Amino acid sequence: MSIKTSESALPESAWFKSSYSGGAGGECVEVAAAGGAVHVRDSKSAAGPVLTVGPEAWAGFLGLAVERLD
Incomplete structure (x- = not known):
């Protein structure tokens, strides 16, 4: 796992x-799959x-998140 603080390439x-991000703000997450990794x-x-x-x-992570939603 790594965390980059510079602008993404x-x-x-x-x-x-x-799809769980609401229109009112708050829990807004974006994901990109590229280069054999997942970026959040x-x-x-x-x-x-x-x-x-x-x-x-x-x-x-997704497996655990789905379990919590059930």
Whole structure:
């Protein structure tokens, strides 16, 4: 896992906003899959830090998140 504080080198078109992000702000997360990794950022701060994890770690996180929703 890494966290970069500089602007992402990924194009804006690579980022997808979470379907759980509300229109009123707050929980706004964007994800981009590129270069064999998954990149996560706050959509309200596109130039802010980007968390980068491997696909296995991301899949594990999603599995736990889905369990919590059930």
